[in-house]
Amino acid sequence: MKKSLLFLLIIIFCNIAEANWFGKDKVMHLTASSAFTYWSYGINKNVLQKNSDESAVWAAAFSLNIGLFKEYSDKYFKKTKWSWQDLVYDIAGVGITFVLINNVDFLEKK
16 A cells, blocks of 8 residues: 555656646546545445445446546547546545545444
8 A cells, every 4th residue: 555655656746847736627536536436335335235345346446437437538528638647636536535444433333
């Protein structure tokens, strides 16, 4: 986990001068990705009665696929550009959500 966070920080700080890494859009990607991940995890774990590991895989896949589809639609339907920075923020949103799920007791009261 520490290595992936370090890798993410290196990518962000190496490319700050070349791209717009900060802005309202990036906060929206982080927040939406976190919300989709938490919602999907809760549905898988509490409604579908899957174990924590399987719920985590499904939640991450669901959230990241939404982010990928959004970037695909930006490129091919809106005719704008594909944004790797947006995907980095989507991945960070998934990561932050799992850190919270695994380390904050009040999110998983039984």
